[in-house]
Structure formats: structure tokens, C-alpha cells
Amino acid sequence: MRSDAPRAPLGLKIAALGGLLFLHLPILLIFLYAFTTEERTYQFPPPGLTTQWFGVAWGREDIWPPLWLSLRVAAISTVLAMILGTLIAGAMARARFFGRDQLSLLVILPIALPGVITGMSLRSAFGVMDIPFSTWTIVLGHATFCIVIVYNNAVARLRRLSGGIMEASADLGANAFQTFRHILLPNLGSALLAGGMLAFALSFDEVIVTTFTAGQQSTLPIWMYNELIRPRQRPVTNVVAIVVFAATFLPILAAYYLTRGGSDTAGAGK
Template sequence: MPSRSSDTRPKASWALTLAALGTLLFLHVPMWIIFLYTLTPEEATYTFPLPGFTTKWYGVALQRPDLWRSLTLSFQVAAIATVVALILGTFAAAAVYRSNFFGRESISFLLVLPIALPGIVTGIALRTAIGGLDIPFSFWTIVIGHATFCVVVVYNNVLARFRRTSATMIEASMDLGANSFQTFRHVVLPNIATALLAGGMLAFALSFDEVIVTTFTAGQQTTLPIWIFSQLSRPRDRPVTNVVATIVILITFLPIFFAQKISAEASDTEGETK
């Protein structure tokens, strides 16, 4: 095992460091700019520098019943899609981990397809299928659509954790007289708990701000991203849209951040124990 310690690492040239830093800023600064614009008193344009400073748009946004409805809907959709993804993803990961069977390699391929193919393909495919079966577009058609691409996130997280968990622990538990259920409850579950949490949070974030598939599978329902999308092509409430966009960033930021932190720490401890 080659040494992973940082002291043997060469020093990066200043040009490389600068380029890396530049790319990182390029990735992040645009999101801060939305926040900046929530504070502008200007309603009709995106004038920069801001002509003044106000926090009134937050209050205006909070008074809008249509926004509250969309926010609630997005929460409900994301919550149910996450639960479905947690169940299906964990099952698939367990099956792939514990046995070798014909077509095992295709499972990953099948699960990753909904995020590998452009969202529009998934969206229009679901729309023709749902329409062809004369199923009315509803809350549940949105959930079904979201679950298809959330499964793979849970699956990847849980499978990676399974592979890090040593099989001897499970054998030891069984040897000591625990039955399968006890082993699951006291050995497997504590081991994969944070992976479930990470996968679940990512799935939630993914569903909460999904727009492409949703435009095809929603009927009259307006999720928060659909609301923002309608403002993109025909901006009517610019300041309120800025506030909503900031709220979406905040709501998705925390789950994503913690999910990444959990996965990073999991692979870090793996490096230490090796």
C-alpha cells in the first residue's frame, strides 16, 4: 500500500493552483449572485450595481399562498420519492452485494440509465406511457417519475458501504447465535445507517429541485421548480423569484453538504484502517 500521507506530496505550481482556484470560484460565485439580487429594490431589471438595498422581498415572498402550496407539494413529492428510493435502492444493493447471479452487471446499468440518459428522454417516455395507459397526471405520477432516478443514488451509497463492511462481521454475528433479523437489526443496519442517510438526503435534494422530468409527469400541479421555470421564460415576479431560488439553494444545500461529508468520512476511515 503506497503511503497516502500528505507530506510526500509535491507542491503545485502557482499557475496550477490559480487555475484550480479559478475553476472553484467559477462553480460557486454565480449562486451567491442570486442572493445578492434578493436585496435589490429594483423590480423590472437586473441592474448592477444594485440601486439600493432592501429585505422586503423576503416578506413579500412569505405572503404568497401559491408559493407555500408549491413548497409543500415539492416537500411531499421529495419525501415519498425518497422513501421509495430508499427501499428499492437498499434491496438492489443487498442483492448485488450478497450473491453472484446471472445479469448482476446489468443491474447497475439499468439503475443508472435514468440519470445517464438525458432527462427529456425519461420525461417524454414516462409521459407517453402514462398517457397511453389513460392514467391521469397527478401527484403520484410525479412521485413515480422521481423515484426512477432517485433509486440509483441510494443504491450507489449503500452498495459502496456494503463493500466496505467486512463479511466476517455478519458471519461472527450468526456464529454467536443471532438469527438473520437480529443480525440485520444489530449489525447490518448500524453499519449502513449513515449510507442510508447520505443516499436518502441526496435523493431528497435530487427530487426537490427536479424540473425536466416533472414538466412531463405533472398535471396541473406546480412544484417549486416548475414555478421557477415558468418565471424563467416569462419573468413577472423577478424579486420574488430571486427569493425562491435562494430558498431552494438553502433547502438543498444542507442535505447535500451532510451527505457528502458522510461519504467523505466513510472513505477516510477506510483509508486509515487499511
């Protein structure tokens, strides 16, 4: 089959390769500079290679609070999004009511809205309501788009699920909880897990909404941004970048494989 496909012209191949390199080489450079011996400038090629920065990064006290904050925010927003997103999806899949489509649009709007708008509006809302900045204000900001991810995944799976199996379960004597546990959850599980992982990854490296809702606190991405401006122990930032990369890329990869079987939405947008 493959040999029958028309061959792409050479120019197109070079352009495609160039595009991919342009997109992905900078990531490799980030990895490379985590091992450089030069700590003030990013000169190319690196004068020497070392793994000492991993040790230095481990010893730096100022890395740990942002890392914990990021993990905490991502974990809480994900759990919140999984609960609320699933509930909204369940309601949307089951009920037909006035304004359903409009409500559905409102639910997915945060992901279409620019982060600055979400951030500004939340910041002014917190200001109006006299809510001090805390972990929870960041969580609220992140939950707005995390819910969408979970919702999209759950709704896609529910739509594929035959509604009859819930009725069949009740008909066979299962109460609502048993139907949820034995029928709905196993069929929804991988979609929820995928949605949760994506939500975690998105929350973990979010910068724009976070800057508006964090106050004086730094999440890991904000800490990295501030660190780049200061010229000391620069490769430490790259070491942290590798950590962020692993923390976000692996869940996204897992989510992709979990939902690959069907026509499910995994990212759908962001």
C-alpha cells in the same frame, strides 16, 4: 509537506480562480438580487438594498402549493428510493445469479440516461396506461434516479463490510431480524442517510423529468422558471432560490461529511 510541493505557475492560479468565480459568482448574484429594491429588471449594481421581499414572498399564496408539492414529492421519492435501493443493494451484494451484472446496469441506467429520455418515456407510458398526472406520476419519475443514489451508497458500503459479520451474528444466536437491526443497520446507517439526503436534494430541484410527468402541476423549480418570464416582483423568485439552495445544499454537505470516512460513493455521477 505543503511547503515541499512545487508551486503552481501564476497563470494557472489565475485561470483556476477565474474558473471558480465564473462557476460561483452567479450564485452570489442570485443572493444579492433577493435584496434589491428594483423589482422589474436585474440592473447592476442594485439601486438599493431591502429585506422586504422575504415578507412579500411569505405573503404570496401562489408560492406555497408548489413548495408543498416539491417537499412531498422529494420526501416520498426518498423514502421509496431508500427502501427499494437498499433491497436491490442487499440482493446484489449477497447473491450471484445469471444476469446480475446486466441487472445492475439497468438499475443505474436512469442516472446515465438524459432526463428528457426518462421524461418522454414515462410520459408516453402514463399515456398508454391511461394514468392521470398526479403527485404520484412525479414521484415515479424522481424515484428512477433517487433509487440509483441510494443503491450506489448502500452497495459501496456493503462491499466494504466483511460478509463474515452476518454469519458471526447468526452463529451467536441472532435471528435474521436481530442481525439486520444490530449488525446490518448500524453499519449501513450513515451510507443510507447520505444516500437519502442526496436523493432528497436531487428530487427537490429536478426540472426536466418533472416537466414531462407533472401535467398542470408546478413544483417549486417549475414555478420559479415560470416566474422569471413574468416581470413582477422579480426578487421574490430570488428569495425562493435561496430556500431551494438551502434545502438542497445542506443535505448534500451533510451527506459528504457522513461518507467522508471511507471510499464510499456519495453522488457518483449526477
